[in-house]
Amino acid sequence: MPCLIKIQNATIKQKGKTVFDQMEFDWKEGQHWAVIGESGVMMTAFLDTLLGRTMVTSGNVIRPFSEDYQKTKTLSGEINSFRDLISTVSQQYTFRNKSNLQNFYYQQRFNSMESEDTATVWNYLSEIEVKIPGYWNLKKVLDLMRLNDLKEKSLIKLSNGETRRLAIAAALMKNPKLLLMDQPMTGLDVQSRMDFGRVLQEIAYSGIHLMLTAHSDEIPESITHVAVLADQKVSKVIQVEELNGLELDTDSGNGFDxxxxxxxxxxxxxxxxxxxxxxxxxxxxxxxxxxxxxxxxxxxxxxxxxxxxxxxxxxxxxxxxxxxxxxxxxxxxxxxxxxxxxxxxxxxxxxxxxxxxxxxxxxxxxxxxxxxxxxxxxxxxxxxxxxxxxxxxxxxxxxxxxxxxxxxxxxxxxxxxxxxxxxxxxxxxxxxxxxxxxxxxxxxxxxxxxxxxxxxxxxxxxxxxxxxxxxxxxxxxxxxxxxxxxxxxxxxxxxxxxx
The missing domain is CATH 3.40.50.300 (P-loop containing nucleotide triphosphate hydrolases)
Structure with missing residues (x-):
C-alpha cells in the first residue's frame, strides 16, 4: 500500500525537550489509527510531529501523501504546504466575537444580550475558507454532526460536547486528506460516544484518513490500527482486533503527598x-x-x-x-x-x-x-x-x-x-x-x-x-x-x- 507518512529513526524535540527517540512509524493508505499511551502529553506531541510542529534533530519525517498536490501548486506558482491537506481537531478551542476579538469573559455565555456579539454556528461554518473542493459541504457537515438544531446558537453558549461536534464539522469543511483529532470523545455523553463510531465511518468512506488519540478502552469503530506510545517511541503497533487484553501501566500509586x-x-x-x-x-x-x-x-x-x-x-x-x-x-x-x-x-x-x-x-x-x-x-x-x-x-x-x-x-x-x-x-x-x-x-x-x-x-x-x-x-x-x-x-x- 502507498505510504502517507513515514518516520525513520527520528529524534524529536518539543520546547527544548526530547519527546521521541529512535522513532519509527509508517502510515499507509487505507489505515485509520488510534494512538494510545500512558501520557497525554506524548500523544499530543505525536500529532504535533505529523503536523511539523516539533523539531526533528536526527532521522526523517517524510510525507508522500502531499507530494503530487505540492508539485502541482508549485508549478502554478501558488504558495502551498502539506498542511493544506490536513485538518486537526485539538482539545483547545478559540472563538472570536463579531469584531474578531477574543475578549470573552466566563459569565458572558449566560448573558443573553452580550452573547449576541458572538457568531452563531451557521456564521462560523459559513465563513470557513474552503481551498480544496470535495465531498464535504455545509449541509453535509451539519447533518453528520447533528448541528441543524444549533445553527442559530451563539458559539459561546455551546456545551462542551456541542463545541466538540462543531470543531469536527469545521475540520471536515476543508476536505482534508488526513484528519487528526486529539481526544475527540472527551466531553461527549454516552450516546454521543456510541454515535461517534458511525460518524467516523462516514468520514472514512468519504476518503479521509483518520488518526485520533484516545483512551485504550474507547477505540471507536472504523479504526484499523493502534499505535502504543511508551519509552519515547511507538513501542508497539497492533491490529485493532488485538487490542483486547492489552494492558497499560496506569497505576497512579497512592496519590499525592x-x-x-x-x-x-x-x-x-x-x-x-x-x-x-x-x-x-x-x-x-x-x-x-x-x-x-x-x-x-x-x-x-x-x-x-x-x-x-x-x-x-x-x-x-x-x-x-x-x-x-x-x-x-x-x-x-x-x-x-x-x-x-x-x-x-x-x-x-x-x-x-x-x-x-x-x-x-x-x-x-x-x-x-x-x-x-x-x-x-x-x-x-x-x-x-x-x-x-x-x-x-x-x-x-x-x-x-x-x-x-x-x-x-x-x-x-x-x-x-x-x-x-x-x-x-x-x-x-x-x-x-x-x-x-x-x-x-x-x-x-x-x-x-x-x-x-x-x-x-x-x-x-x-x-x-x-x-x-x-x-x-x-x-x-x-x-x-x-x-x-x-x-x-x-x-x-x-x-x-x-x-
Whole structure:
C-alpha cells in the first residue's frame, strides 16, 4: 500500500525537550489509527510531529501523501504546504466575537444580550475558507454532526460536547486528506460516544484518513490500527482486533503527598451553613426556549453529588446559577449558603465559599498569567491576579504547586503547560481558599488514563481531610470519586432522577 507518512529513526524535540527517540512509524493508505499511551502529553506531541510542529534533530519525517498536490501548486506558482491537506481537531478551542476579538469573559455565555456579539454556528461554518473542493459541504457537515438544531446558537453558549461536534464539522469543511483529532470523545455523553463510531465511518468512506488519540478502552469503530506510545517511541503497533487484553501501566500509586495535603487543609473549618444550596421550582429560559424547568434540589453540608445528563441537558446552566454567573438566579426561589439570591449579597459573597474547576476556565485568564498567579487568584475569586499578595500567601500557593508536583511551572504562563497540568493548577486555585463547596465540571477532561485516576484519588483525599460539599459532573462512570454517593440526573432541562 502507498505510504502517507513515514518516520525513520527520528529524534524529536518539543520546547527544548526530547519527546521521541529512535522513532519509527509508517502510515499507509487505507489505515485509520488510534494512538494510545500512558501520557497525554506524548500523544499530543505525536500529532504535533505529523503536523511539523516539533523539531526533528536526527532521522526523517517524510510525507508522500502531499507530494503530487505540492508539485502541482508549485508549478502554478501558488504558495502551498502539506498542511493544506490536513485538518486537526485539538482539545483547545478559540472563538472570536463579531469584531474578531477574543475578549470573552466566563459569565458572558449566560448573558443573553452580550452573547449576541458572538457568531452563531451557521456564521462560523459559513465563513470557513474552503481551498480544496470535495465531498464535504455545509449541509453535509451539519447533518453528520447533528448541528441543524444549533445553527442559530451563539458559539459561546455551546456545551462542551456541542463545541466538540462543531470543531469536527469545521475540520471536515476543508476536505482534508488526513484528519487528526486529539481526544475527540472527551466531553461527549454516552450516546454521543456510541454515535461517534458511525460518524467516523462516514468520514472514512468519504476518503479521509483518520488518526485520533484516545483512551485504550474507547477505540471507536472504523479504526484499523493502534499505535502504543511508551519509552519515547511507538513501542508497539497492533491490529485493532488485538487490542483486547492489552494492558497499560496506569497505576497512579497512592496519590499525592497525604501529609502535605493535610497540612495545607489543616485549618479548614466545619461549615455553619444549614444548607449549601436550595432550589424551589427553578426555571431558566432564553426567549421562548426553556433551558431549566421546575428544578428542585437541596445540597446539604458535606454531601457529595454527581450531576449527570446528556449534552445539552442543562447542566452548565444549572451550574451557572450556583456559581453566581447567571442573572436569572434573581428571578427564582434560590438559596445559596442559607441566603436567598437577590437579598443584598454581592457576587463576592457567593464566590468566596465556592471552588470551581472546568476545562474551559483556562481560556479566560489573561495571557500574561503564570501558574503561580493563577493559583493565587483563587484567594480573590478573580480570573487572574491583579493585586499584591503577602509572602505567606505566595508561600501557600507554591506549596499547592509542590503538592501537585508542579513547582517547576510556577513562573511559566498557564498556556505554556500541558492541558492535564492546567487542570491541577486550576484545582490548586479552587482549594487554596478551602471552600465549603467544590464544583468540578468535567474537570479531568482531556487527561490521560494515569492522570484521570490520580485526579479521582486526589478528590477522595480532599474529602477525607476536610469538610466539603462536592458537585461533580462527568460523562465517565470510571472518573467519579468514591466519595460521591448522591445523584441528580437532568434530561432536557428537567430532573429525570434524584437519589
Amino acid at each position: 497525604h501529609l502535605l495535603m493535610g497540612e495545607l487543609l489543616r485549618d479548614a473549618k466545619k461549615t455553619d451553613f444549614k444548607k449549601i444550596l436550595e432550589m424551589e421550582n427553578v426555571c431558566v429560559r432564553y426567549g421562548d426556549k426553556k433551558i431549566l424547568n421546575n428544578i428542585n434540589w437541596t445540597v446539604l453540608p458535606n454531601s457529595k453529588w454527581l450531576l449527570k445528563g446528556e449534552n445539552g441537558a442543562g447542566k452548565s446552566t444549572l451550574l451557572s446559577l450556583i456559581l453566581g454567573e447567571n442573572p436569572q438566579a434573581y428571578s427564582n426561589n434560590f438559596w445559596l449558603f442559607d441566603r436567598k439570591r437577590g437579598s443584598g449579597e454581592s457576587i463576592w459573597d457567593i464566590k468566596k465559599n465556592i471552588g470551581f474547576v472546568a476545562p474551559e476556565l483556562s481560556r479566560f485568564f489573561p495571557a500574561n498569567q503564570t501558574c503561580l498567579k493563577v493559583v493565587l487568584s483563587g484567594l480573590f475569586d478573580t480570573m487572574g491576579l491583579f493585586k499584591k499578595v503577602s509572602p505567606e500567601q505566595e508561600k501557600t500557593a507554591l506549596a499547592w504547586l509542590k503538592l501537585f508536583r508542579l513547582e517547576s511551572t510556577a513562573n511559566l504562563l498557564l498556556r505554556q503547560v500541558s492541558l492535564e497540568n492546567q487542570r491541577f493548577v486550576l484545582l490548586a486555585r479552587a482549594l487554596i481558599k478551602k471552600p465549603a463547596l467544590l464544583v468540578l465540571d468535567e474537570a479531568s477532561q482531556g487527561m490521560d488514563e494515569l492522570q484521570r485516576k490520580l485526579f479521582r484519588k486526589t478528590i477522595d483525599q480532599v474529602c477525607h481531610l476536610m469538610p466539603i460539599s462536592i458537585i461533580y459532573v462527568s460523562h465517565y462512570e470510571e472518573d467519579i470519586p468514591a466519595c460521591v454517593d448522591k445523584v441528580l440526573q437532568l434530561s432536557q432541562g428537567e430532573v429525570k432522577d434524584i437519589q
